[in-house]
Every structure is written in structure tokens, then in C-alpha cells.
Amino acid sequence: MSERQALMHRLLARVLGPKRAPLARGVAAALALTLASCALTASATTAAPADAEAGRGPGGNAWFTSWAASQQSLAPTPLRDQSMRMITHLSQGGDALRMRVQNTFGETPLTVDAATVAHSTGKDAATEGRPRTVTFDGRREVVVPAGGEVWSDTAVLRTAAQDDIAVSLSVSGTVTPGRHNSAFRTNYLTPSGSGDHTADTAGTAFTETTGSTYLVSAVDVRNRRLRGSLVAYGSSVVDGTGSTDCGQDCTRPGADLRWTDDLARRITSELPRTRQFAVANAGIGGTTSAATCPGIGDSVRGLDASARLERDVLSLHGVTGVLYYYGTNDLPAGCDAAQVEASYREVFQRLRAAGIKVYVTPITPRPGYTDQHNRDRHAVGTFVSKWNSCGGTCDGVLPFDQVLEDPVRPNSIYPPYDTGDGVHANIAGQQALADIISLPMLAASARR
Numbered sequence: 001m002s003e004r005q006a007l008m009h010r011l012l013a014r015v016l017g018p019k020r021a022p023l024a025r026g027v028a029a030a031l032a033l034t035l036a037s038c039a040l041t042a043s044a045t046t047a048a049p050a051d052a053e054a055g056r057g058p059g060g061n062a063w064f065t066s067w068a069a070s071q072q073s074l075a076p077t078p079l080r081d082q083s084m085r086m087i088t089h090l091s092q093g094g095d096a097l098r099m100r101v102q103n104t105f106g107e108t109p110l111t112v113d114a115a116t117v118a119h120s121t122g123k124d125a126a127t128e129g130r131p132r133t134v135t136f137d138g139r140r141e142v143v144v145p146a147g148g149e150v151w152s153d154t155a156v157l158r159t160a161a162q163d164d165i166a167v168s169l170s171v172s173g174t175v176t177p178g179r180h181n182s183a184f185r186t187n188y189l190t191p192s193g194s195g196d197h198t199a200d201t202a203g204t205a206f207t208e209t210t211g212s213t214y215l216v217s218a219v220d221v222r223n224r225r226l227r228g229s230l231v232a233y234g235s236s237v238v239d240g241t242g243s244t245d246c247g248q249d250c251t252r253p254g255a256d257l258r259w260t261d262d263l264a265r266r267i268t269s270e271l272p273r274t275r276q277f278a279v280a281n282a283g284i285g286g287t288t289s290a291a292t293c294p295g296i297g298d299s300v301r302g303l304d305a306s307a308r309l310e311r312d313v314l315s316l317h318g319v320t321g322v323l324y325y326y327g328t329n330d331l332p333a334g335c336d337a338a339q340v341e342a343s344y345r346e347v348f349q350r351l352r353a354a355g356i357k358v359y360v361t362p363i364t365p366r367p368g369y370t371d372q373h374n375r376d377r378h379a380v381g382t383f384v385s386k387w388n389s390c391g392g393t394c395d396g397v398l399p400f401d402q403v404l405e406d407p408v409r410p411n412s413i414y415p416p417y418d419t420g421d422g423v424h425a426n427i428a429g430q431q432a433l434a435d436i437i438s439l440p441m442l443a444a445s446a447r448r
Contacts (some may be wrong), residue, residue, distance in 0.1 A: 005257060018271070020069045028409070041346045060317060062226075063397045064317055065318065066092045066094075067089060067090050067091065069180035069218075069321070073178070075210075078174050079177060079189070079293035080175075081173065081192070084214050084215070086169075086390065088118055088165045088218050090159055091267075091279040092226055092264070092277070093158070094158075094226075095222055095223070097155055097159060097219055098153065098154055098155060098220050099115075099151070099219050099221070100217050100218040100219075101115070102215065102217045103149065103230045104148075112171055112215075113140065113196065114199075116167075118165070118168070119131070119157075119163065119165055120165060120166040122164035122256075124203050125188040131168060131200070134155045137153065138148055153301070153359055161263070161272050163448070168197070170195070170213075177209040178215060179212040180217070183210075183239065183402040184211075184244055184253055185212050186209050186253065188210075188321045189208040194229045198352070218316060228277050231280045231321070233283070233287060233305065234325035235286060235328060235329050236283070236284075236286060236322060236424065237325055238325045242424035242426050242429065252427065257427050259425070259431070260323075262430060262434030262435075263279055263332060266439065271438055273332055278377040283324060284308075286300045287300045287446075288327075288335065289330055291306060291307060292339050292343075294333070294334040305347050309350060319354075320445040321356060322357070324361070326397070327424070328364060331376055332345070337383075344393070348360075348390065357443075358373065359442070359443070360394045360397060362385060364400055365410065367409075374411055395436070395444075396441045400433050403436050414429075
């Protein structure tokens with residue numbers, strides 16, 4: 001009999017009397033087991049990962065997604081026992097970070113045997129300072145299941161808004177990683193079979209390059225002062241097509257000049273410290289809002305707004321608002337206004353049910369649209385702009401159509417903002433889109 005049981009037995013024996021000593025002994029044992037069970041339950045409850053409630057500030061949970069790159073396909077070439085270094089550009093900083101590794105399109109488990117984070121100049125594969133080890137549930141190695149994802153533990157690395165961070169991962173065996181196709185910058189790989197170089201400060205081992213982002217799909221920062229994370233959600237104009245175009249025979253890859261990057265800089269410089277937000281880009285080129293358009297290409301089938309909403313928006317952290325720029329591909333893919341509006345309603349309802357505000361842009365001009373496409377574009381624009389709040393289904397309008405519209409040819413893009421394809425905005429146009437956004441409107445999404 002334990003010391004606790006003995007004490008209970010003596011107390012109960014006094015109450016029940018000597019004739020009921022066996023009963024007292026049984027009750028004492030039962031009480032001891034009950035208390036032990038309660039203690040174990042309490043221990044399991046309080047032993048939850050510290051990240052779950054780590055430091056709540058004015059924005060609620062102190063973790064906010066500061067960078068994202070939605071996975072959309074498998075890489076064209078498998079990797080074998082080698083390392084990758086992906087450059088991520090933070091919209092806001094903090095006193096620590098963590099990252100998400102995804103195997104969304106993989107058909108077999110994927111082993112990451114080492115991971116690090118470090119500051120980067122964003123210009124090459126070298127790091128600024130010694131890379132910090134990143135663990136997963138306390139271990140360096142993690143197996144990401146087919147179709148699954150993992151979030152890392154907290155990595156203590158102080159960062160600031162607009163910092164570039166090198167995320168390095170080493171994979172073992174032969175794997176085909178998931179990727180976001182267009183990084184609009186250069187990322188780096190070591191040769192096949194070269195093993196773990198995640199701790200390298202020099203970039204000399206990373207002799208291969210890619211224009212995609214592999215495996216890592218989100219980076220969170222811990223920052224108690226932030227009031228939310230804004231997720232830009234849409235197709236190629238969100239993703240960043242055109243953001244490296246500075247004119248004829250002029251490109252600026254890696255300069256972070258998407259309208260979402262420009263917006264993040266505006267937030268940092270123009271909003272007070274008590275109203276700061278992170279901005280995460282969840283754009284995928286070629287995708288549609290509706291899943292029902294008959295002309296959806298095989299490469300983006302299943303990547304419509306509703307299908308990937310949970311993975312690419314709702315699973316991010318601290319999200320308070322979504323900047324919705326979808327529909328430009330729906331019309332040429334065979335959807336009409338009613339189908340587009342139905343998809344909007346479905347997605348907006350899910351977002352608002354999650355407590356997330358929705359800000360929407362009308363479909364922007366495109367010279368390749370037919371007359372019927374333009375009628376549908378007008379109908380969707382009227383729906384979006386009604387009462388300046390999608391007739392009550394969203395919370396505000398981003399007038400990107402007005403910014404890009406050519407005043408002489410309203411169904412075309414204003415020439416100084418056109419990349420030449422009639423669809424996408426160049427660097428000047430990206431800045432103009434960011435400049436039209438009302439920051440006080442977005443600040444209304446702040447967590448209290």
C-alpha cells in the first residue's frame with residue numbers, strides 16, 4: 001500500500017469504524033487510483049506544445065504567417081540525398097519563427113533529415129550568420145506523410161519586416177518534392193547524392209538553381225504586436241506574374257515587387273505600430289474561383305478557390321483578412337457570372353464563419369475577352385461593388401479594375417502598366433495596385 005493509500009485508509013477507518021476496515025481499504029485504493037488518473041490527465045493537458053499558446057498579445061495568438069508559397073505540383077525531377085536552400089521574404093518580423101513543410105502531392109512519405117534557418121541577403125545561397133537548427137517535435141528528422149504536412153518547432157531567430165530568410169532542408173532517399181512553380185527569384189540545390197549541407201554558411205555547395213520553391217510553404221513569425229495576417233488569394237496576378245517586368249528587355253527577379261510586397265511595405269511604413277499586419281501570398285497562376293468551369297486545364301484542376309481554401313488560407317496562423325482576386329481565368333475557362341458569383345458566396349461564407357474579413361477586387365480588364373465575357377465581367381463587378389460590400393457577403397472592395405483599366409479602351413490594361421500580354425501588371429502596375437488599397441479599411445480587420 002502506498003503512503004497516500006495508507007493515509008486515506010487511516011482516515012476512513014476512523015469514520016467507518018474497525019468493523020468496516022476492509023471497506024475502508026477498498027475505498028482508499030479506489031480514491032488513490034482516481035487521483036492518480038486525474039494527475040495524469042492534468043499533466044497531459046498542461047504538457048501541450050508551448051507553441052500552442054505561446055505568448056498572447058493584443059493580436060490574440062502571437063504567431064502570424066508572414067510568408068507563404070502555396071504548393072501546386074510535383075517537381076519535374078526527383079531529388080536524391082541532397083539539400084535545398086529556399087529564400088523566403090518576410091512581410092513582418094518577430095523574435096522567433098517556425099515553418100511548414102508540405103508533401104501535398106506526394107504519393108509516398110518524404111523524409112527531411114535536417115533543417116535550418118538563417119538570415120540571407122537574398123542575392124545568393126550564402127547565409128548571414130550561422131544557420132540555426134530547426135526541429136520537429138524535438139527531433140531533427142521528420143517524416144512528412146503522403147498528402148500531409150508538418151509544422152516545425154519554434155526556432156529562435158530575431159527578424160524584421162522585409163528580411164530575407166534562407167530555409168534549408170536536407171532530404172534522404174529519392175523523393176519528388178512538391179513545389180510552388182514560380183518563386184520569381186532564384187533558389188538553390190546541392191547536387192544529387194551530396195547529402196546534408198543545411199548548416200553551411202557558404203553557398204558553394206549549392207551549385208544548382210531553380211525558379212520554384214520546394215517543400216516549404218509557409219513561415220510564421222512570433223510577434224505579440226501584430227494584429228493579424230492578411231492573405232492574398234487568387235490566380236497569377238496574385239502570384240506575381242509581371243512583378244519582375246521593368247520594361248522592354250528589363251527584368252528584376254528577386255526584388256520582391258509584387259503588389260503584395262508593396263502592400264506589406266506600405267503597412268510597415270504608414271500604419272501605426274499598434275495596427276501592423278503580416279501579408280502572405282497564396283496565389284497560384286492559372287487557377288479559377290469556380291470548380292465548374294469546363295475549360296479548366298489539367299495542371300490546375302482541383303486547385304480552385306474552394307478546394308484549396310483550408311490548406312492555403314484557413315490552416316495559416318493569425319489570419320484576419322483575405323484579399324480575394326479571382327475570376328479573371330473563370331470567364332475564358334467557360335464559367336458565366338452566375339457560376340463565378342456562386343463560388344464567391346461559398347468561399348466567402350467559409351471565411352466569414354472563421355471570423356475572417358473578405359476584401360474583393362472586381363474582375364480586371366482583358367483584351368481577349370469576348371463580348372459575353374465582358375457582360376459577365378460587368379455583372380460580377382456589380383455584384384462585388386454593391387453597397388461596397390458584395391451585397392453583404394464580403395467586407396470591402398479593392399478597385400483594381402479601375403487602376404488597370406485603360407481610359408481610352410476600357411476592356412484593355414492601361415499601357416504603362418501592361419506587361420504586353422494584356423493580362424498582367426508590370427512593376428509600375430503592381431505598385432499602383434498596392435497604392436489603391438485602403439489601409440484604414442484593412443486595419444478594421446484587426447484582432448481586438
